[in-house]
Amino acid sequence: MQNDLSTHERVRLLIAGRTKASLGLAVAAAVLLSTVLLIKPGLAARDPLLEVLIKKGILTPEEARQVEKEASQLEKVREQQVDQKVKAAEQKVVDQVDQKLSSVEKKVEKKTADVKIPEALKGLKVGVTAYIDYSLGSIPRPHSGSNGLNKWHLGRGYLNVQKEITPWLHVRYTPDLTQDDSGDWKLRQKYLYVEFRPPNLGRFLTEMRSELGLGHIPWLDFEEHINPYRMQGTMALERAGVLNSADLGISIRGNLGGRLAEAKTKTGSDHYDGRYGSWHIGVYNGGGYHAKENNHNKPVEYRVTLRPLPDHLPGLQLSYSGIYGKGNKGYAPDWIVHLGMLSFQHPRFILTAQTFASKGNQAGNWTTDAHKSLWTRGYSIFGDVKLPIVLLGYERLHAFFRTDWFNADEEQVVSPSARYTKLITGLACYVYKNNFFTVGYERTWYGRDYGKDKGTGYNGTSDTVASLRTNGLNLGKDHRFQVVYQINF
Structure with a gap:
């Protein structure tokens, strides 16, 4: 147990x-x-x-x-x-x-x-456009001579004042600061006009504007909104001396078929953005904005631009511009212009090719001794490319190129070789919107009979360039390295 x-x-x-x-x-x-x-x-x-x-x-x-x-x-x-x-x-x-x-x-x-905003300030816009230029090179002189060029230059000094009085009634006043031959700075009137905005005429004649006063001529404002480098120098037609960019008179312009949808995205520009193109016609004194009228003739100036493929090639445009009138002399020589341009705009590049012919010029001094206007001929090719290089977060750099050719006596009535060829090339750097600078080079080769001492110059010339008295002038070297800054707001 x-x-x-x-x-x-x-x-x-x-x-x-x-x-x-x-x-x-x-x-x-x-x-x-x-x-x-x-x-x-x-x-x-x-x-x-x-x-x-x-x-x-x-x-x-x-x-x-x-x-x-x-x-x-x-x-x-x-x-x-x-x-x-x-x-x-x-x-x-x-x-x-x-x-x-x-x-x-x-x-x-x-x-x-x-x-309460004062009535005078409602609809008011104030801006400035200015070109600050430094050029280094040489200015041509007769008999193969040249003078040195080392100069700061103010190429433009606009004060833009715009006022919307009513939706259909606007006003613009733009004085331009310029320097005369004595070196004195003066305020010259560039634009001063009232702008009427009539209603559309159906679906085809749309966005119309009518300027009365010292306003735009049909061609140059259109071209300068395709070629952005007016700061470098005037466009081909003005550089040759055929015309200038504003005049006193009345004009009307508009779009064809309404606006191109998303024009800025598709073409890189929303200026002159008609779906099927645009047009402009005006009647002017004929002397331009910095010369008095010397006769009673009123030239008619016009432009028609077609955009044939707005849905497939929205940047493609074909333009024709013409002038019919008399040159600004008391004896009223013929002044007739025909110009055609093919242009293509894209957000990354711009290409243009134009050809023109004129009988006489706006100043009325491209004539024989008997005051018969001389026929001229010229062309210009321009290109601009946005480079795929990022600076401070954006693609700011562009490369541009332009070449002009002009013959002041196409039929060789008085001058066998009154012609020139011009080359312009450079880089542009966009700082902010339309504030940018260019670094470029320009060179011009003259025929032996081109008769304007100092050449075409920065803003072109309205002087006599083909004459028996200046044949054999043999201008010397014309070139410059150039840096320009554009102020715009």
Whole structure:
């Protein structure tokens, strides 16, 4: 019996010991589970306590993996709860800020509404366009001579004042700062006109504008909105001396077929943005903006531009411009101009090719001694490419090229070789919008009979360039390196 008791006692003690051990392992398992719930699941499999529980037989590997799975799920729930609380707090802050901003905006609007803008300032725009030029090179002189050129020059000094009186009635006044031969700075009138904006005539004659006063002529303003480098020098027709860019009279212009949708995006420009083209016609005194009228003739000037494929090649345009009138002399010599231009505009490049012929010129001095106007002929090719080079976050650099050829006596009535060839090339860097600078080179080669001392000059010439008295002038070297900055706002 004692042995039986001893055996029984031993069994009881063994069970009690295992029970205590199981209880201890259960406690350890609970501690481990709580630990697993607080750590990332990826680290739980490496926990030594979990490995001990598996080794002691308290947890099977499958149970350990279930513990990991439950811990991971609980962790995700906890993270979602935290994210929800964070988002709720963020939204609360955003709502509070929005409420404060709305309150401030309403106060600003109320104060703005209380401020009355003077009637004279409503619809008023004021801006400046100026060219600051530095040139280094040589100016041609007779008999293969030349003078050195090292000069700062103010090529333009516009003060643009524009006023909208009503939606259909506008006014523009633009004086131009210029320097005369004595070196004195003077304010010369460039534009001063009233602009009427009549309603469309059907769907084809649209966006019409009529200028009365000292206003734009049909051609040059159009060309200068395709070739942006007027700052470098005048366009080919003006450089040759055929005409200048403004005159006193009346004109009307408009689009054909409404506006080209997204013209700026498709062509790089929203000027003269008619869907099928544009047109302009006017009657003027004929003397230009810086010469008095010397006869009673009123030249008619006109331009028609067609955009034949607005949906497929929106940048392609074909233009014709003409003038019919008399030169600005008392004896009123013929002044007739024919010009054709093919142009293509794209946000990344511009190409133009033009040819022109004129009988006489605006000044009326391209004539024989008997006052019969001479026929002239010329052409000009221009290109501009935006370079794929990023500077300060934008593609600012452009490379441009232009060549002109002009013959002042096409039929060789008085001068066998009164011609020139001009080359212009350079780089442009856009600083901000239309504020940019160019670095370029210009070279001109003259025929032996081209009769204008000092050549074509920066702004062209209106002087006699073909005459028996200047044949054999043999102008010397005409070239310059040039840096120009354009101010525009």
